[in-house]
Amino acid sequence: MKKRNVDLVVLSDVHLGTYGCHATELLHYLASVKPKTLILNGDIIDIWQFRKSYFPKSHLKVVKKLLDFAAKGTKVYYITGNHDEMLRKFSDTEMGNVCIVDKVVLELDGKKAWFFHGDVFDSSVHHAKWIAKLGGLGYDYLILLNRFINFILAKMGKEPYSLSKKIKSGVKKAVKFISDFETTAAEIAIENNYDYVICGHIHEPKVSNIENKKGSVLYLNSGDWIENLTALEYNKKKWNLYRYDAQTEKETVKDKEYIEMDAQLEQQLVATLFFNKKIV
Numbered sequence: 001m002k003k004r005n006v007d008l009v010v011l012s013d014v015h016l017g018t019y020g021c022h023a024t025e026l027l028h029y030l031a032s033v034k035p036k037t038l039i040l041n042g043d044i045i046d047i048w049q050f051r052k053s054y055f056p057k058s059h060l061k062v063v064k065k066l067l068d069f070a071a072k073g074t075k076v077y078y079i080t081g082n083h084d085e086m087l088r089k090f091s092d093t094e095m096g097n098v099c100i101v102d103k104v105v106l107e108l109d110g111k112k113a114w115f116f117h118g119d120v121f122d123s124s125v126h127h128a129k130w131i132a133k134l135g136g137l138g139y140d141y142l143i144l145l146n147r148f149i150n151f152i153l154a155k156m157g158k159e160p161y162s163l164s165k166k167i168k169s170g171v172k173k174a175v176k177f178i179s180d181f182e183t184t185a186a187e188i189a190i191e192n193n194y195d196y197v198i199c200g201h202i203h204e205p206k207v208s209n210i211e212n213k214k215g216s217v218l219y220l221n222s223g224d225w226i227e228n229l230t231a232l233e234y235n236k237k238k239w240n241l242y243r244y245d246a247q248t249e250k251e252t253v254k255d256k257e258y259i260e261m262d263a264q265l266e267q268q269l270v271a272t273l274f275f276n277k278k279i280v
Contacts, residue, residue, distance in 0.1 A: 004033050005034050005235075006234070006235045007035070007108075007234050007235045008035060008037045009039070009232070009233055009234075010039040010041055010231060011026075011222060011225070012040070012042050012081070012117065012199075012201070012223070012224065013043045013222075013226065014026060015045075015226055016046060016062060017054065020227075021046075022226065023058040023059045024058050025246065026062055026229075027061055029244055030066075031065075035074055036074065037075045037076075038066070038069055038074050039115050040076065040079060041079045041115055041117055041199070041222055042081020042082070042083075042118070042119070043081035043082065043083040043084060043200065046084070047084050067098075070097040074097060076097055076098045076099070077099050077104050077115070078098060079103060079104060079115060079116060079117055081200065082117070082119035085119075102116070103115060108196070108237075112193065112195050113194065114189055114192070114194040114197050115198045116198075117200050117201050118181065118185065118202065178204055181199075182208070185197050185219060186219050189217040190210075190216065190217050196217065196220060196239075197218070199220070200222050203226065203228065205221055205222065205224075205228050205230040205241055206219065206220065206221045207232075207239055207241050208220075218239070220241075229244035
């Protein structure tokens with residue numbers, strides 16, 4: 001498969017370890033790009049909902065591929081989110097080309113870009129975490145139900161339907177939360193003289209110029225790999241919102257595309273991510 005050279009790729013809300021994660025599709029995408037810098041903007045591994053009984057091979061292959069990028073020279077920033085907040089105890093830790101951080105500011109062709117997950121704006125995450133976790137579990141099963149419904153619709157020759165998007169668009173509080181989230185992120189970015197603010201968390205992919213009395217900023221959200229299957233790409237001074245399209249995907253991802261970790265390294269990886277044990 002021919003790879004596209006890209007200056008920067010941003011992924012968020014992959015939620016590895018959940019039923020809703022489209023790991024296979026993400027593998028196709030990762031096999032098609034060769035980024036100089038990779039930003040993993042939170043909720044890559046869903047530690048909140050981690051089950052020992054459910055972590056498919058395709059999900060592990062995504063982890064291996066991300067490590068493969070780092071091994072081949074890509075600078076990887078793993079920004080912690082709320083679903084992988086357990087990794088925050090390792091914040092500012094560097095392992096080769098991999099750096100675990102809570103946020104990062106990079107200069108892109110003379111402009112400042114502020115990357116962070118976005119859960120800091122979500123009061124339910126901080127003040128009613130058990131409700132947030134319960135909602136996350138419910139969302140995962142909703143996506144599983146939605147896949148079954150879309151399987152039936154496809155057999156009937158009808159277009160797929162998104163239950164969660166219908167719910168979000170029909171609930172005024174959800175619509176207001178997304179709008180407030182974007183406005184708040186933009187206002188803080190403008191206050192700090194950032195040119196770009198890049199978030200995840202709300203599963204709403206978007207590229208939009210937001211203005212207020214103090215200035216303007218380009219707001220970007222990388223979306224997710226549960227429903228939207230989106231990523232952000234920065235190359236040759238331009239941003240692009242990538243959307244995975246299964247209809248145009250012709251190549252098959254093969255095992256040889258991914259780094260084969262020896263047994264000891266794989267055990268260390270699992271221990272670090274899921275059982276909070278440091279790599280020694």
